[in-house]
């Protein structure tokens with residue numbers, strides 16, 4: 001467990017009350033959008049003071065049930081709701097029933113947990129097929145805003161972001177939620193944001209305790225001075241002529257666990273040569289732990305060699321939880337040989353209405369030269385066209401300085417296949433959570449190939 005705010009602190013109750021007043025109306029709108037109604041079984045994770053648990057409990061009525069969990073339950077214990085079960089429970093490590101809930105909700109909890117992606121996977125497993133996950137977390141991108149502009153306020157926002165990172169909190173988790181939920185295999189994913197502009201003193205109850213909590217860390221970090229912190233604290237108390245301050249952006253993301261039969265088809269092998277079949281894995285295979293472990297190992301083993309020197313020791317390309325989510329989303333293509341062994345895989349998905357992406361393309365080292373990469377790319381392009389896409393993209397991680405043999409090979413191959421460079425982005429901007437794991441500064445080259453109707457080009461790479 002890792003939680004930077006002191007749950008036993010009396011001031012924390014005041015902060016949570018102010019937070020609920022700010023965010024409850026939007027949360028209730030998001031929950032209502034799932035269709036939650038009488039008889040539903042709901043899980044409220046990190047329930048805090050329980051305002052949302054109490055709302056759910058009334059909504060689902062006597063035929064329904066709400067389980068409210070937190071590592072500190074004293075406020076929940078006092079709630080007078082007969083259909084509410086309060087559980088002292090750490091969502092990272094304590095057992096959680098599978099397929100038990102129609103709705104799982106966590107607000108302002110996951111950003112605090114370094115294991116957040118694995119926790120999302122657990123919460124998805126806690127849903128019955130067809131059930132909804134609603135995750136709400138802030139993004140501090142807008143925290144520096146004020147009117148009029150205020151230099152100390154901006155520096156404090158930067159320092160706050162740095163201090164939260166250092167404490168294991170992801171200050172930008174909000175922006176990642178849409179992708180996180182899709183990555184976990186959910187469908188019908190929607191993400192929306194809300195923020196509030198208020199006279200600074202009105203936001204003091206939610207924001208000042210956090211400023212004070214990380215004050216020492218911020219000052220030690222050197223981005224902000226004691227005088228800056230004091231200037232901001234002054235503005236929070238300045239009732240005379242207050243500046244306009246902004247809350248964080250709160251992103252509310254929701255998605256539904258697919259029903260294996262209704263939401264996804266069965267395997268669709270489409271390309272075949274004498275030895276290798278290529279097709280999308282059935283979404284239900286996401287529950288096959290052995291298969292997911294083999295795929296994860298294949299990807300990590302191939303990348304350990306193909307990207308050697310780019311990552312710090314111990315950094316893995318993917319995890320079993322992430323892979324299970326991608327398989328469950330129907331986004332993993334595999335190449336198999338006749339005895340069923342998987343000898344290659346790739347991730348295909350949509351990045352916009354008319355553009356697809358193929359990524360994490362790997363071929364087993366002992367099957368090199370059999371055209372597996374080519375077959376996987378052929379499949380991805382054909383699949384994109386079948387889905388009505390105009391273009392397909394891929395990303396290539398390259399060192400910012402110097403060259404890397406595997407990357408030079410891939411650049412040449414992608415060029416031959418018609419993938420043209422359209423953008424180059426620093427990893428810090430696109431994947432800030434992965435950037436610290438790099439052994440050397442890297443860039444992501446984004447390449448795109450148009451998908452005109454007709455058969456894909458072939459070459460012998």
Ligand SMILES: C[S@@+](CC[C@H](N)C(=O)[O-])C[C@H]1O[C@@H](n2cnc3c(N)ncnc32)[C@H](O)[C@@H]1O
Nearest residue numbers: 001003007046047048070071090091107108109
């Ligand atoms: C910022 S509060 C949000 C409370 C409530 N969800 C809300 O939005 O009003 C975060 C809550 O998460 C709880 N929490 C922190 N780490 C947790 C963990 N590992 N498992 C369960 N709850 C946790 C804290 O005790 C706290 O009540």
